[in-house]
Amino acid sequence: MTTDSGEAQSRIEELRERIRELDEKYYREAEPEVSDREYDRLKEELVGLEEDLLGEVPEDSPSQQVGDDRQEGFDSYRHREPMLSLDNTYNQEDLYAFDQRLRKRFEAESLTYTVDPKIDGLAISLTYEKGRLVRAVTRGNGTEGDVVTANAMTIESLPRELKTDHPPEVIELRGEVYLTNDEFLRINEEREKNGEALYANPRNLAAGTIKLLDSRLVAKRKLAVVVYGVGYCEPHFLESQSQLQDHLLEWGLPVVERYWKVEGIEEVWKSIEELDQMRVEFSYPTDGAVVKLNQRSLQREAGRTAKAPRWSIAYKFETEKAETTLRKIGLQVGRTGAVTPVAHLDPVELAGTTVARATLHNEDEIRRKDIREGDRVLVEKAGEIIPQVISVDLENRPEDSQPFEFPKICPACGTELKRLPEEAVWRCPNAAGCGPQVRRRIEHFGSRACMDIENLGKAVVDQLVSRDLVHNIADLYRLKVEDLIELEKFAQKSSENLVNAIDRSRETEVWRLLHGLGIPNVGAGMAKDLIRRFHSIDALMTADEETLEAVDGVGSILTASIRTFFAEPKNQHLVDELRDLGLRFAEEIEEEDAGEKPLEGKTFVLTGTLPTFTRDEATAWIEARGGRVTSSVSKKTDYVLAGEEAGSKLAKAEKLGVAVIDEEGLKALG
Numbered sequence: 001m002t003t004d005s006g007e008a009q010s011r012i013e014e015l016r017e018r019i020r021e022l023d024e025k026y027y028r029e030a031e032p033e034v035s036d037r038e039y040d041r042l043k044e045e046l047v048g049l050e051e052d053l054l055g056e057v058p059e060d061s062p063s064q065q066v067g068d069d070r071q072e073g074f075d076s077y078r079h080r081e082p083m084l085s086l087d088n089t090y091n092q093e094d095l096y097a098f099d100q101r102l103r104k105r106f107e108a109e110s111l112t113y114t115v116d117p118k119i120d121g122l123a124i125s126l127t128y129e130k131g132r133l134v135r136a137v138t139r140g141n142g143t144e145g146d147v148v149t150a151n152a153m154t155i156e157s158l159p160r161e162l163k164t165d166h167p168p169e170v171i172e173l174r175g176e177v178y179l180t181n182d183e184f185l186r187i188n189e190e191r192e193k194n195g196e197a198l199y200a201n202p203r204n205l206a207a208g209t210i211k212l213l214d215s216r217l218v219a220k221r222k223l224a225v226v227v228y229g230v231g232y233c234e235p236h237f238l239e240s241q242s243q244l245q246d247h248l249l250e251w252g253l254p255v256v257e258r259y260w261k262v263e264g265i266e267e268v269w270k271s272i273e274e275l276d277q278m279r280v281e282f283s284y285p286t287d288g289a290v291v292k293l294n295q296r297s298l299q300r301e302a303g304r305t306a307k308a309p310r311w312s313i314a315y316k317f318e319t320e321k322a323e324t325t326l327r328k329i330g331l332q333v334g335r336t337g338a339v340t341p342v343a344h345l346d347p348v349e350l351a352g353t354t355v356a357r358a359t360l361h362n363e364d365e366i367r368r369k370d371i372r373e374g375d376r377v378l379v380e381k382a383g384e385i386i387p388q389v390i391s392v393d394l395e396n397r398p399e400d401s402q403p404f405e406f407p408k409i410c411p412a413c414g415t416e417l418k419r420l421p422e423e424a425v426w427r428c429p430n431a432a433g434c435g436p437q438v439r440r441r442i443e444h445f446g447s448r449a450c451m452d453i454e455n456l457g458k459a460v461v462d463q464l465v466s467r468d469l470v471h472n473i474a475d476l477y478r479l480k481v482e483d484l485i486e487l488e489k490f491a492q493k494s495s496e497n498l499v500n501a502i503d504r505s506r507e508t509e510v511w512r513l514l515h516g517l518g519i520p521n522v523g524a525g526m527a528k529d530l531i532r533r534f535h536s537i538d539a540l541m542t543a544d545e546e547t548l549e550a551v552d553g554v555g556s557i558l559t560a561s562i563r564t565f566f567a568e569p570k571n572q573h574l575v576d577e578l579r580d581l582g583l584r585f586a587e588e589i590e591e592e593d594a595g596e597k598p599l600e601g602k603t604f605v606l607t608g609t610l611p612t613f614t615r616d617e618a619t620a621w622i623e624a625r626g627g628r629v630t631s632s633v634s635k636k637t638d639y640v641l642a643g644e645e646a647g648s649k650l651a652k653a654e655k656l657g658v659a660v661i662d663e664e665g666l667k668a669l670g
């Protein structure tokens, strides 16, 4: 092997690994690390190298696979027809080449196509049997997806029945679940008020929402859907894409705002340009156009690859970019000690706003792109709120430029930074003594989303910390009126008010205290769920992994996060101090719970949708009677409580010979 091909080989390996990593973040966690444009560029590079070096693109390359969105906690369903991805391109030549391939294949002068907006949401398959909606399933790995029927049912515009007297026996329709731009902004604003992390864009928020395990939470976010395709239909009667569009409309389904049926690729191109002009007016985010061969018979003949149909292509619109100079790489210390690099830029206009800062994500990202202070850089904003640095102009790099060395000590307190092997971030471990961390923790603790202590704002916290009056949240409860009078803008009355407000917070709801502790990944909603389940901070502290993971919405990251927090001696000490200071640690438990324990020692697993109980309610009911609920079926499971649409867990129970009961059966046990 020559050095060149050796280099190409190692770049291929590197790209494959990176793409797998980004797929995991995007599809399963709904938290992309880079913009879509940047991801697509990496894929383009990979395909190019694979073609050059190997002569063809191997089927098991991540460039040829449909990203997998399946998650724990859902039953799975096998699509009658696979749900594929689409080949995509950002350039006109590829689009014309697509047309040329098809014309050659069919020996035709010109072909009829449809052009749709490409909605930036997530794909969903909707099965109607005899006209009735029976199932909604995510794309999953293309062959098998997660059943999300209950969540899809919260979508107001999704008809339960097709408006026709002659519905097909079975039809699997394909569409996109999305959030309008307005709803996205509304939810993020609310999250900001509550001190919760913001979502990067509507697509990720929609993807995260459809996968919530509690449909009542889904209902609070107004998901919407648009239907644009068909996977399977019995009997086969649809002859073209345009005929399908007519039926969708007639059946009362929400369809794309506008679609074009045109002759030949020139017309396709014109429609795409027209779409690009008008799409700003659409209520949903779009990132391109989807071109489809109109005739179904030709579609079938054209066939598909493992990843995408050969009769369709997505043309994606470029995102705006701007070039500027990166002056300095700064560091920010967050509430949980994460140290994030930030690019300080010469201000530049981008997509209607002035950009002076851009995120650099983490050390690996800086190294990967070899970003240095003084570089000319390209920044872009692709549906995301925060701009990113996408590349560096290596040719115009100043001669004296130096690679960026990620600092080894905290810029705020000088403590040596730590990086866990499974994490990409460096953290300052000095939670108790690092200025910005201490300030942000105390601010967070006093905020409306936590203890709701009036007048304990940022300016006050800054003074308390810099005057050495407060070093941690427990110190707040030791403050005296005399201490506060010394502060700027404080007098006798206002000092008394603050001391009283702090004092009153001792009695507040327990979830507020839990949220205020600042455990990474535990937001207000999660804190409520945890307290509803465990009733006290102490019970949560001693809960084992299995019990934690059985709580709706708690996965392995959250479990690790909670257990790591309470395992830290400094945090244990803080919790002890708060207890001694008289803060409320436990909710009162209803009478019922103190009574008999007929389910003592019994382990349950829940699956499917129950007729009257939600999952949380069923869990609480079982626990109140001494039983335990866990997440996966094993020989140790005593009962599987199965509702409608129960899937793989039920099958497993039957295989292991575990007793299966329904809600009635459960009530009979208690």
Ligand SMILES: NC(=O)c1ccc[n+]([C@@H]2O[C@H](COP(=O)([O-])OP(=O)(O)OC[C@H]3O[C@@H](n4cnc5c(N)ncnc54)[C@H](O)[C@@H]3O)[C@@H](O)[C@H]2O)c1
Residues within 6 Å of the ligand: 022, 023, 026, 027, 032, 033, 034, 035, 036, 037, 039, 040, 066, 067, 084, 085, 086, 088, 116, 117, 118, 119, 120, 121, 122, 123, 124, 175, 176, 228, 229, 256, 290, 314
């Ligand atoms: N930022 C990241 O880290 C990251 C990671 C993985 C994937 N991605 C993004 O996701 C893309 C790959 O995702 P994908 O496989 O879902 O492909 P895709 O989104 O490029 O295209 C296929 C999908 O388009 C959707 N679609 C929307 N409107 C449609 C219409 N009118 N007709 C037909 N289909 C329509 C369907 O859901 C279909 O599954 C990448 O190109 C990239 O942009 C980003």
Ligand SMILES: [Zn+2]
Residues within 6 Å of the ligand: 333, 410, 411, 412, 413, 414, 415, 428, 429, 430, 434, 435
């Ligand atoms: Zn520090």
